[in-house]
Amino acid sequence: MPGTKLAVTDSSEDVAGEIPIAWISRFAPRGRLPGMNSNSWASSPVVRRVMRANTSRDTAPERAVRRLVHAAGLRYRVDARPEPSLRRRADLVFTRARVAVFVDGCFWHGCPAHYSPPGTNSGYWAAKITANAERDAETTALLRDAGWTVLRGWEHEPAHDLAARVIHAVRARNGARA
Numbered sequence: 001m002p003g004t005k006l007a008v009t010d011s012s013e014d015v016a017g018e019i020p021i022a023w024i025s026r027f028a029p030r031g032r033l034p035g036m037n038s039n040s041w042a043s044s045p046v047v048r049r050v051m052r053a054n055t056s057r058d059t060a061p062e063r064a065v066r067r068l069v070h071a072a073g074l075r076y077r078v079d080a081r082p083e084p085s086l087r088r089r090a091d092l093v094f095t096r097a098r099v100a101v102f103v104d105g106c107f108w109h110g111c112p113a114h115y116s117p118p119g120t121n122s123g124y125w126a127a128k129i130t131a132n133a134e135r136d137a138e139t140t141a142l143l144r145d146a147g148w149t150v151l152r153g154w155e156h157e158p159a160h161d162l163a164a165r166v167i168h169a170v171r172a173r174n175g176a177r178a
Helices: 021-027 045-053 060-071 122-145 159-177
Strands: 005-010 015-020 077-080 090-094 099-104 149-154
Touching: 060 090, 060 099, 060 159, 090 159, 099 122, 099 159, 122 149, 149 159
Parallel strands: 099 149
Antiparallel strands: 005 015, 077 090, 090 099
C-alpha cells in the first residue's frame, strides 16, 4: 500500500524510526532491510561507526594547512577537481598557478612511517591501502603530465612545513606566469 511504513531499528547506530516501504524497495539492497549488517565490511558495530565517522575533507591537518596558506594571502579551492576530466579531488587547488595539494592520512594512504595494518580483515585492508597508494601515484602522474605541480603531505607532517612548501610553489608558479 502506498504510504505504508515499517518500523526499523538499526542497532549499529541506535537509531529507530519509521521508513516508508517505497524507500526500502527502491534503495535497500535486495534481500536486506536497513539495519541488517550481516554482510558488512566492518568487523564490529563499533568499527563500523568509527569508519563511517571518518571524513574525506576538512580534516584537522587540512584545516591547519589551509589556515596558514590563507593567512599568507593565497586563495584556493577546497576539495576540488584540478582537471574536470579527472575524477579525483585535491584538498587544495590553486587553479591559476596550477598547483594541487593533497594532505594524505597515514592509515588510508599507507604512510611508511606510521601505517600499521589492522588485525582483523587484514586481507581486505591490505588490498584497499595498496589500491589507494597506486591511485595516488597515478593521480600525481596524470596531473604532472597535464602541467600541474602536485604537492603531497602526510597528516603527521607539521602544518607549517607543508604550508611553506605550498606558498613557495604557488608563488613560484605565479611568478613564472607573469
